[in-house]
Amino acid sequence: MRDGVSRLCWLLVLPWLHGPAWPRDGLVLAPSAGGGALRLESLAGCGTGLVLAGAAPRGSTRVDGELARLIHEVAADHGLEASLVTAIVRVESAFDPRAVSHKGALGLMQIMPATALGLGVADPARDLLDPHTNLRAGARHLRALRNRYPDRLDLAIAAYNAGEGAVSRWAGIPPYAETRQYVASVLSWYDTYRDGVPVVLPVVRGCS
Structure with missing residues (x-):
């Protein structure tokens, strides 16, 4: 050999x-x-x-010990791989719990306030900056996407970025440069953290 x-x-x-x-x-x-x-x-x-x-x-690439523990806990509660949740957090916020995007997405998993309301977050502007609340809301959303696309992890990731409507409209990963780069980045980090x-x-x- x-x-x-x-x-x-x-x-x-x-x-x-x-x-x-x-x-x-x-x-x-x-x-x-x-x-x-x-x-x-x-x-x-x-x-x-x-x-x-x-x-x-x-x-x-490193994850703080307490944050890693919380990610594993939340992922397990939602039937998700901790490596997948970690990869999304890495790409979305680089592990910054107070990250705010130019579009208004908040926290570790960069959740939009309107989406958060539908996920049961009472006060998105405040609560999404709490790591525990943000991770639970994001994992709940990601779990729903995995259920919708059970055999296509790439589509679930694309929908997390561009929305389910865009994935349905294009019958696959939308041809947006940002979304395609996002899917590639998450899959790359997922592989890194999984192994x-x-x-x-x-x-x-x-x-x-």
């Missing part, structure tokens, strides 16, 4: 990555969906031809 891998000269590019990959100093760099670049670290020389690929988009370890990519390191 080791010798076989060492003879391979190929790079597995994940489907949500865009653009070419360039060899550089024996490694491979490729643009990531999150707007940054993949950071590749060599495991060994051409003997294995493997690198560890750690996504390094803008901002931190809990860097993705291993076969790659050329001066192989012949």
Whole structure:
């Protein structure tokens, strides 16, 4: 297996990555969906031809211990994967509980006040800035979307960003650059948090 891998000269590019990959100093760099670049670290020389690929988009990948506990608790209560909720929080607010978008979305999961009212949040302007309330409302909404698109995680993510109406209107992921980038970013972070370890990519390191 080791010798076989060492003879391979190929790079597995994940489907949500865009653009070419360039060899550089024996490694491979490729643009990531999150707007940054993949950071590749060599495991060994051409003997294995493997690198560890750690996504390094803008901002931190780390989750505060208390927030991580709360995300796991809320996700479990709603039958969701904690890695999916974490990915959405990462893309929506970069883990900032007081984040406010230019459109007026609030908190960790960037929920619009009108949507929050339908999710049972009494005072959205105040309550959505509370991490516990925000996560519960967001998870409730995400659970409903997963139920609507049980076999299409990508559509549930797209609907979280663009709305169910847009997904229905286009019978799939809407052709909006923002939504397509959003889906790609969430899926990339979802994979990162789900695995809990860097993705291993076969790659050329001066192989012949």
